[in-house]
Amino acid sequence: DAKTTQPPSMDCAEGRAANLPCNHSTISGNEYVYWYRQIHSQGPQYIIHGLKNNETNEMASLIITEDRKSSTLILPHATLRDTAVYYCIVSLANNYGQNFVFGPGTRLSVLP
Amino acid sequence: ETGVTQSPTHLIKTRGQQVTLRCSSQSGHNTVSWYQQALGQGPQFIFQYYREEENGRGNFPPRFSGLQFPNYSSELNVNALELDDSALYLCASTVGGTQYFGPGTRLLVL
Numbered sequence: 001d002a003k004t005t006q007p008p009s010m011d012c013a014e015g016r017a018a019n020l021p022c023n024h025s026t027i028s029g030n031e032y033v034y035w036y037r038q039i040h041s042q043g044p045q046y047i048i049h050g051l052k053n054n055e056t057n058e059m060a061s062l063i064i065t066e067d068r069k070s071s072t073l074i075l076p077h078a079t080l081r082d083t084a085v086y087y088c089i090v091s092l093a094n095n096y097g098q099n100f101v102f103g104p105g106t107r108l109s110v111l112p
Numbered sequence: 113e114t115g116v117t118q119s120p121t122h123l124i125k126t127r128g129q130q131v132t133l134r135c136s137s138q139s140g141h142n143t144v145s146w147y148q149q150a151l152g153q154g155p156q157f158i159f160q161y162y163r164e165e166e167n168g169r170g171n172f173p174p175r176f177s178g179l180q181f182p183n184y185s186s187e188l189n190v191n192a193l194e195l196d197d198s199a200l201y202l203c204a205s206t207v208g209g210t211q212y213f214g215p216g217t218r219l220l221v222l
Binding site: 002032034036041042043044045046049087091092093098099100101102103104105 | 114116145147153154155156157160168170200202204208209210211212213214215216218
């Protein structure tokens, strides 16, 4: 079973920030939080990951609570192309041995 | 671009047949993982290969098998196909703990 809980769906107006929550209350100290998205029938696309600190890249920001039991992915200015299923995953970060356990994710619809 | 390619993009087989799906990743990517994604669900882990050895397996029967080659390509083989094997099959190569996925192969079993 996935170690994360996400809302099944969310809507966001184009141009506004999309804030996607994820609960991971059983995360262990050496597990990272990863975010991926999947646009219809394509392979999942890596967005961002983090351990404790907030992270930002050209795609998104990741806010992790101090107790690490939840996180939020922020798309600062959502566009129609951001419509996708977003997956939050917790996993060790090494080059072998770990597999990603995907839940059903959050289906984000960006509305014009 | 992830540098991970898969072939073929689509495939139709009949029940009982065998299928081989292929994946190619970038030089130096020693770990490859395979996932099955049924319609409307998240990907499910099948198995992982590290330096040509199986290094972890999900809850899939032995008729799902794989190979990894020295040139960073890999194969997923499925024998005795069943209707429920119809799915999107994804491979991913791992770099620094992050998995980068290919575009997938969509398999339809009739």
